[in-house]
Amino acid sequence: MKHWIATAAFTLAMLLVQTTASQTTKVVTEHNSNATATAAFKFKSVPSPAKDDAAARAKISLVDGELDGNGADLSALNDGMLPAEADEPARNLFFNAGTGGGRLRFDFGSVTEIAQVNTYSWHPDTRGPQVYRLWASDGSDAKFNPEPKGNIDPASCGWKLITLVDTRSKQPADDGGQYGVSISNGAGGSLGKYRYLLFDCYVTETADDFGNTFYSEIDVIAAGK
Ligand SMILES: [Ca+2]
Numbered sequence: 042m043k044h045w046i047a048t049a050a051f052t053l054a055m056l057l058v059q060t061t062a063s064q065t066t067k068v069v070t071e072h073n074s075n076a077t078a079t080a081a082f083k084f085k086s087v088p089s090p091a092k093d094d095a096a097a098r099a100k101i102s103l104v105d106g107e108l109d110g111n112g113a114d115l116s117a118l119n120d121g122m123l124p125a126e127a128d129e130p131a132r133n134l135f136f137n138a139g140t141g142g143g144r145l146r147f148d149f150g151s152v153t154e155i156a157q158v159n160t161y162s163w164h165p166d167t168r169g170p171q172v173y174r175l176w177a178s179d180g181s182d183a184k185f186n187p188e189p190k191g192n193i194d195p196a197s198c199g200w201k202l203i204t205l206v207d208t209r210s211k212q213p214a215d216d217g218g219q220y221g222v223s224i225s226n227g228a229g230g231s232l233g234k235y236r237y238l239l240f241d242c243y244v245t246e247t248a249d250d251f252g253n254t255f256y257s258e259i260d261v262i263a264a265g266k
């Protein structure tokens with residue numbers, strides 16, 4: 042019995058904190074249901090979206106994939122503006138209907154010590170949850186590829202995997218609403234010193250053409266800020 046409890050506790054801890062060779066990455070996910078989500082993007086412990094964060098000064102590029110023309114352009118991710126309601130395409134970035142996600146790169150222009158990466162989304166249905174891998178690079182690797190297309194493993198060309206984010210529940214019908222995700226170093230300190238972040242975004246479902254997440258804002262908090 043004792044062993045079972047210890048195993049269960051260990052499994053739970055692994056869900057919350059992913060350990061990699063050099064650091065402990067903590068991913069906090071919060072969900073405001075359709076009934077409780079508001080334009081304030083208020084969460085219990087995930088900070089609300091910021092306007093004057095390091096992402097505001099980043100150059101954002103579409104590395105792979107196709108954006109949906111009904112949605113906003115790349116600037117929606119760092120403009121500090123938020124949708125006022127649950128289904129507001131013009132205030133969200135999302136990949137085209139029927140496509141399988143894509144890759145977005147943030148370039149800070151120089152190596153920056155990053156404390157937190159916070160991502161926000163809002164949609165009444167299956168485009169609410171977030172599923173992506175976050176990669177980072179300082180660009181110094183001799184094999185560094187600044188634009189790895191979807192068929193290239195970023196690990197093979199100078200990128201380091203920070204974490205996988207998947208906010209879906211086991212009940213997709215309940216997954217509509219607003220999500221806040223905060224990625225930080227669980228042991229304190231920073232995520233590391235990087236010039237680039239790469240978001241490898243996936244669809245939340247493939248039952249229909251509308252599984253690409255409505256991303257409202259991506260904040261990057263520099264260390265010491
Ligand atoms: Ca921001």
Ligand SMILES: [Ca+2]
Nearest residue numbers: 117122257258
């Ligand atoms: Ca925005």
